[in-house]
Amino acid sequence: MTVHFPFQNTYSALPASFFARVAPTPVAAPRLIKLNRPLALQLGLDPDLLESPEGAEILAGKRLPDGADPIAMAYAGHQFGHFVPQLGDGRAILLGEVIDKDGIRRDIQLKGSGPTPFSRRGDGRAALGPVLREYIVSEAMCALGIPTTRSLAAVTSGERVQRETMLPGAVLTRVASSHIRVGTFQFFAARGDTDGVRKLADHVIARHYPDIGMAERPYHALLERVVARQADLVARWLLVGFIHGVMNTDNTSVSGETIDYGPCAFMDDYNPAQVFSSIDEMGRYAYANQPQIALWNLTRLAECLLPLLADDKDKAIEQAQMILGEFAEKFTTAYQSGLRKKIGLFIARDGDEALVQDLLDAMAKNAADFTLTFRGLANAAADSDDSVRAQFTDPAAFDEWAVRWRTRIADEPQSPAERQAAMRAVNPAFIPRNHRVEAVIQAALNDDYAPFEELLAVLSKPYEDQPQFAAYTEPPLPEQRVTQTFCGT
Incomplete structure (x- = not known):
C-alpha cells in the first residue's frame, strides 16, 4: 500500500539559490493525532491511507511519498524592525506542491521535521503545544472566513524536544497557497541579486x-495586489479581535x-494596546498597531521591487510611494465596512465611523x-439588551450609546430579524480563546x-x-487568564 501525493512541483525548479535540498530527519515513533480529512480530500489525497x-510516517517525515522534492526555502526578514539577511526554513521542509480540487496550487x-x-x-523540531496551537487557530481562522494557511495533520514524533523543559515532540503538516514571504524578496534584494528578485516576482505572478x-x-500590478490583499487581511484580523503577535516581514505572505x-x-x-507575545516587549505588534506594521x-x-519598477531610482520610489499610498484607503474601506456590518448597518452614512468608534x-x-459584546449586540437588534449590557462594568455606558444606535438603524428598512441574522453571520459566538487552547x-x-x-x-x-457548547463562549475566570503566549522555538 503506497500513499500517493500527486505532486507538481514548481518552486524546486527555480535556481538553486532559492532553497536548500534537504530531507526530513526521521523520527523515532510517529503517531497520528489528527488528520484533517476534508482538507485531504480537497487536496486529492486518500485520507484512509494517510x-x-x-501515512503517519509520511506526515512525520520518516518516509517520503513518491514525487516529493523536499526543500527548505531561503528567505531573510526584519524581526521586530531589525534586519537579518539570512533566515530561511529552519524547522520546516516543503515536500512539494499539489493542485487541489478547485485547481489551486x-x-x-512539514513543520518540525528536523534541522536544515x-x-x-536550532534543533529543527517542534513541541506538541505549538503544533496543536497552530492546528487549532489556523483551522478556526478558516472557519471564520479569514485567508489562512491550513493544517492537514498533526503527529507526535515519539521523541522529546528541549525547550525550557523537555517536551513531547510533534510535527505539523501545513498547507498554503505558497510559503513565499516579503522576506523571500528581501533575501535576494539584500544580496543585490536583481535577477533573483525578478525571477521570484515572475514566479509569484504566475502562481x-x-x-x-x-x-x-x-x-507595479504585483505590488498593488499584495498591498490590497494585506490591507484586507489585516482588516479581517481586527474585526475578530485577532493579534498575530509576530508580524515580521518573514511572516508576511505575498499571497495574502x-x-x-x-504567539x-x-x-x-477589548484593548487596542493588547499584547500577548512574550517576545514583543515594546508592543510593536499590539492589536491596534497591526495596520501600520x-x-x-x-x-x-516595495524597496525590493524598485529595480523592477523603473530604471531611474527616484522615479521608481515615486511610483512605489503612490502604490503604498493606497494602503490606508483600502484598509479603512475594508475595516469600516466590516464594522458597519458588525453593528447591523446595511448602508454607509456620515457619522457611522464615529458611532462605531464611540x-x-x-x-x-x-x-x-x-x-x-458584538454577539450580544446581534441579540439586541431583535431581542433583549441583557447579554450585551452584561459585558460593561457600567451598563449605562452601553445604554447611552444604544439610544444613538437604535435611532440610526431605524433609518434602514430591514426588519429586526433580518438585521439580527446579518449580524450573527459576521459576529462569531466562538473563537479559540487563549485559556481554552491552553487547557x-x-x-x-x-x-x-x-x-x-x-x-x-x-x-x-x-x-x-x-x-450544548455554550461554555466555550465564556471569557476566562481571573485565574484562567492567559496573559502571555510564546513562540515554539
Whole structure:
C-alpha cells in the first residue's frame, strides 16, 4: 500500500539559490493525532491511507511519498524592525506542491521535521503545544472566513524536544497557497541579486496573480495586489479581535494568507494596546498597531521591487510611494465596512465611523469582552439588551450609546430579524480563546486529546449558537487568564 501525493512541483525548479535540498530527519515513533480529512480530500489525497501507519510516517517525515522534492526555502526578514539577511526554513521542509480540487496550487510542508541549513543552531523540531496551537487557530481562522494557511495533520514524533523543559515532540503538516514571504524578496534584494528578485516576482505572478502576467507594468500590478490583499487581511484580523503577535516581514505572505501562528491570540476584553507575545516587549505588534506594521512590511517589499519598477531610482520610489499610498484607503474601506456590518448597518452614512468608534471607546473603558459584546449586540437588534449590557462594568455606558444606535438603524428598512441574522453571520459566538487552547494543550501533554477534538468541532461552526457548547463562549475566570503566549522555538 503506497500513499500517493500527486505532486507538481514548481518552486524546486527555480535556481538553486532559492532553497536548500534537504530531507526530513526521521523520527523515532510517529503517531497520528489528527488528520484533517476534508482538507485531504480537497487536496486529492486518500485520507484512509494517510491514517495508516505508513501515512503517519509520511506526515512525520520518516518516509517520503513518491514525487516529493523536499526543500527548505531561503528567505531573510526584519524581526521586530531589525534586519537579518539570512533566515530561511529552519524547522520546516516543503515536500512539494499539489493542485487541489478547485485547481489551486497548494504547498504541503512539514513543520518540525528536523534541522536544515537555515536552522542557525536550532534543533529543527517542534513541541506538541505549538503544533496543536497552530492546528487549532489556523483551522478556526478558516472557519471564520479569514485567508489562512491550513493544517492537514498533526503527529507526535515519539521523541522529546528541549525547550525550557523537555517536551513531547510533534510535527505539523501545513498547507498554503505558497510559503513565499516579503522576506523571500528581501533575501535576494539584500544580496543585490536583481535577477533573483525578478525571477521570484515572475514566479509569484504566475502562481498567485496570473491575470497580470501580460499587464503593461506587471511588477507595479504585483505590488498593488499584495498591498490590497494585506490591507484586507489585516482588516479581517481586527474585526475578530485577532493579534498575530509576530508580524515580521518573514511572516508576511505575498499571497495574502495568515501565516506562522506562533504567539498569536484572540482578545478577551477589548484593548487596542493588547499584547500577548512574550517576545514583543515594546508592543510593536499590539492589536491596534497591526495596520501600520503591515504597511511598514509592504514598504520593505516595495524597496525590493524598485529595480523592477523603473530604471531611474527616484522615479521608481515615486511610483512605489503612490502604490503604498493606497494602503490606508483600502484598509479603512475594508475595516469600516466590516464594522458597519458588525453593528447591523446595511448602508454607509456620515457619522457611522464615529458611532462605531464611540462603542469601541466605551468597550475599552468598561473592560467589555470583544466577541461577546458584538454577539450580544446581534441579540439586541431583535431581542433583549441583557447579554450585551452584561459585558460593561457600567451598563449605562452601553445604554447611552444604544439610544444613538437604535435611532440610526431605524433609518434602514430591514426588519429586526433580518438585521439580527446579518449580524450573527459576521459576529462569531466562538473563537479559540487563549485559556481554552491552553487547557487543550495541557490535556494533550497527558495524552488526552478529547478536549482537542471537541474544541476543533466547536470552532468549525463559529457563527452558530451551539447551545450544548455554550461554555466555550465564556471569557476566562481571573485565574484562567492567559496573559502571555510564546513562540515554539
